[in-house]
Amino acid sequence: xxxxxxxxxxxxxxxxxxxxxxxxxxxxxxxxxxxxxxxxxxxxxxxxxxxxxxxxxxxxxxxxxxxxxxxxxxxxxxxxxxxxxxxxxxxxxxxxxxxxxxxxxxxxxxxxxxxxxxxxxxxxxxxxxxxxxxxxxxxxxxxxxxxxxxxxxxxxxxxxxxxxxxxxxxxxxxxxxxxxxxxxxxxxxxxxxxxxxxxxxxxxxxxxxxxxxxxxxxxxxxxxxxxxxxxxxxxxxxxxxxxxxxxxxxxxxxxxxxxxxxxxxxxxxxxxxxxxxxxxxxxxxxxxxxxxxxxxxxxxxxxxxxxxxxxxxxxxxxxxxxxxxxxxxxxxxxxxxxxxxxxxxxxxxxxxxxxxxxxxxxxxxxxxxxxxxxxxxxxxxxxxxxxxxxxxxxxxxxxxxxxxxxxxxxxxxxxxxxxxxxxxxxxxxxxxxxxxxxxxxxxxxxxxxxxxxxxxxxxxxxxxxxxxxxxxxxxxxxxxx
RNA sequence: GCCAAGGUGGCAGAAUGGUUAAUGCGACGGACUGCAGAUCCGUUUCCUGGGGGUUCGAUUCCCUCCCUUGGCUCCA
Numbered sequence: 001x002x003x004x005x006x007x008x009x010x011x012x013x014x015x016x017x018x019x020x021x022x023x024x025x026x027x028x029x030x031x032x033x034x035x036x037x038x039x040x041x042x043x044x045x046x047x048x049x050x051x052x053x054x055x056x057x058x059x060x061x062x063x064x065x066x067x068x069x070x071x072x073x074x075x076x077x078x079x080x081x082x083x084x085x086x087x088x089x090x091x092x093x094x095x096x097x098x099x100x101x102x103x104x105x106x107x108x109x110x111x112x113x114x115x116x117x118x119x120x121x122x123x124x125x126x127x128x129x130x131x132x133x134x135x136x137x138x139x140x141x142x143x144x145x146x147x148x149x150x151x152x153x154x155x156x157x158x159x160x161x162x163x164x165x166x167x168x169x170x171x172x173x174x175x176x177x178x179x180x181x182x183x184x185x186x187x188x189x190x191x192x193x194x195x196x197x198x199x200x201x202x203x204x205x206x207x208x209x210x211x212x213x214x215x216x217x218x219x220x221x222x223x224x225x226x227x228x229x230x231x232x233x234x235x236x237x238x239x240x241x242x243x244x245x246x247x248x249x250x251x252x253x254x255x256x257x258x259x260x261x262x263x264x265x266x267x268x269x270x271x272x273x274x275x276x277x278x279x280x281x282x283x284x285x286x287x288x289x290x291x292x293x294x295x296x297x298x299x300x301x302x303x304x305x306x307x308x309x310x311x312x313x314x315x316x317x318x319x320x321x322x323x324x325x326x327x328x329x330x331x332x333x334x335x336x337x338x339x340x341x342x343x344x345x346x347x348x349x350x351x352x353x354x355x356x357x358x359x360x361x362x363x364x365x366x367x368x369x370x371x372x373x374x375x376x377x378x379x380x381x382x383x384x385x386x387x388x389x390x391x392x393x394x395x396x397x398x399x400x401x402x403x404x405x406x407x408x409x410x411x412x413x414x415x416x417x418x419x420x421x422x423x424x425x426x427x428x429x430x431x432x433x434x435x436x437x438x439x440x441x442x443x444x445x446x447x448x449x450x451x452x453x454x455x456x457x458x459x460x461x462x463x464x465x466x467x468x469x470x471x472x473x474x475x476x477x478x479x480x481x
Numbered sequence: 482g483c484c485a486a487g488g489u490g491g492c493a494g495a496a497u498g499g500u501u502a503a504u505g506c507g508a509c510g511g512a513c514u515g516c517a518g519a520u521c522c523g524u525u526u527c528c529u530g531g532g533g534g535u536u537c538g539a540u541u542c543c544c545u546c547c548c549u550u551g552g553c554u555c556c557a
Contacts, residue, residue, distance in 0.1 A: 009485090009486095012485090029557090030557075031557085032556090032557060033555090033556085038557090039557085041556095041557055042557045043557085044557075045557040046557075048557095073555090074555075075555065075556095154484090157484065157485070157552070157553085158483090158484045158485060159483080159484055159485090159552080159553060159554095160483070160484075160553095179554085180554075182554065206554095206555090226557095227557065228556075228557030229485085229486075229551065229552080229557085230551065230552065230556050230557065231552095231556070231557070232485080232551090232552070233484080233485090233552055233553065233554080234552090234553085234554045235554085235556085237554095238554090258486095259557070260486080260487090260550095260551090261486095261550070261551060261557080262557085263549095263550065263551090266549070266550075267550075268550075268551070268556090297493080297494070297504095297505075298493085298494060298495090299494085299495075301486080302486090302487075302494080302495095303486075303487065303549090303550060303551080304493095304494090305493080305550095307492095307493090310492085310493090310506095311493080313506090314492085314493070314505080314506050314507085315493090315505090315506090317505085317506060317507090318493095318504095318505050318506060321505085321506095321519090321520095322505085324519080324520095369495075369496090371494065371495050371496095371503095371504080371505095372495060372496075372503080372504085374495095374504075374505080375494095375495065375496095375503060375504035375505075376503095376504085377504095378503095378504055378505065379503095379504080382521095385519090385520055385521075386520085386521070443515075446515070448515055448516065451515085451516090452515095452516070452517080455517080455518095464518080465517095465518080466517090466518050466519055467514070467516095467517085467518080467519090468518090468519065468520080469513095473519090
């Protein structure tokens with residue numbers, strides 16, 4: 001199979017990817033806690049791992065992609081309490097909105113979204129194992145992980161434990177033996193959702209759901225674990241400690257992948273700074289393709305800076321040019337069908353297309369370098385724009401050849417998004433034809449004022465008109481562009 | 482303070498131990514156009530944070546300093 005290099009954040013190096021049981025690949029990505037609207041930083045992470053799954057599937061792997069949903073935690077309880085809503089219902093609601101955004105962004109590779117509260121028996125069982133193995137201890141109705149019992153704790157993040165870190169102040173929590181110990185099971189508080197357990201009524205801590213879910217669904221060891229860089233410590237550190245101690249197997253995952261943060265004007269988005277850019281609204285404004293293009297226009301591990309009023313318009317310009325040949329070819333094929341008659345391409349062009357597709361696979365196999373892939377595709381845009389034969393003269397087969405690098409992109413990058421709408425309606429097309437015919441006559445009699453008036457009017461209706469050579473082309477564009 | 486990831490042209494953002502350091506956006510000039518747009522051609526001069534070191538050669542490897550971002554038990 002293809003040689004795939006993936007950067008593993010635990011070993012801090014790029015390594016050859018070899019699945020535990022090929023062609024199967026287990027992929028787990030930390031999902032989110034749906035206590036509020038998703039922002040564009042969340043979007044980046046999930047588009048990243050969508051592309052990872054798409055690429056691996058293209059290369060013949062059978063990827064089982066699991067992404068958990070923390071549908072109960074402190075924030076949900078707090079928010080629910082403030083709104084007078086059941087936290088579980090609140091989570092449900094935000095989850096629905098969030099998957100809606102994901103769908104629009106073309107994130108479709110997740111196989112299963114397990115909810116934390118559907119895995120309480122697994123969670124309790126795992127905690128029990130940890131208690132039995134003396135990796136965890138109960139204290140006043142809660143259960144804590146005894147970090148001192150797991151020497152590898154801190155290897156992923158390079159963090160030292162509190163004990164090794166003199167001079168830091170930590171507010172001690174009742175019952176904890178050491179400040180770095182984390183809660184596995186939280187004793188119930190009146191009015192909050194709770195489950196029965198050997199330690200009394202309570203609910204799961206934050207970290208435990210992931211390992212209870214992955215041990216159940218992906219096994220004690222699996223191939224890939226993804227998430228935002230901000231989860232590296234303590235969350236992923238805790239996952240390793242929990243799973244490896246509970247199963248006795250190591251390593252929990254072969255490759256840790258962390259997506260870089262999306263910064264807003266150089267600083268992290270956060271509620272307290274009031275600089276959160278909402279995902280759904282951004283998709284509305286810029287269009288899902290442009291946002292997805294923006295994300296993939298940087299390497300997934302690099303920090304990416306988002307500047308309002310600049311980043312997306314810029315990405316929009318680039319995407320427009322990048323996808324223009326695709327749109328023109330697709331329109332012709334849609335109109336005439338794949339069997340349309342016309343000229344074939346010279347051998348050299350066919351070979352060039354094939355070669356490009358292999359190079360695309362190559363750059364993607366190098367730690368999913370989407371930016372490099374996009375750059376290569378821009379080279380194809382140039383090739384197409386200097387092609388001696390106009391698209392209109394080509395056969396359906398020839399057009400498919402020209403589209404083949406874009407087909408690769410549809411499959412792997414998820415761009416352009418396969419259109420969900422049917423395109424302009426026949427009714428609209430007819431009225432545009434009438435308007436353009438009027439404009440043509442106006443131009444014929446050199447009445448350019450009238451011709452431009454018609455063009456401006458169409459533009460206001462979102463119809464972009466271009467005179468290319470002797471013919472006039474038009475297409476629908478988003479009003480904001 | 483500790484840990485981690487980064488610092489590349491006007492901006493965004495790749496790559497590489499070695500001839501001219503991608504690609505995009507923007508700007509400028511030209512071709513085409515009634516104009517615009519799109520496209521093409523050209524320009525945007527000696528762009529890899531500072532300083533050391535290794536090397537025939539470093540932007541790439543090592544050390545150090547500075548700066549930015551993230552994490553240090555809420556984080557995608």
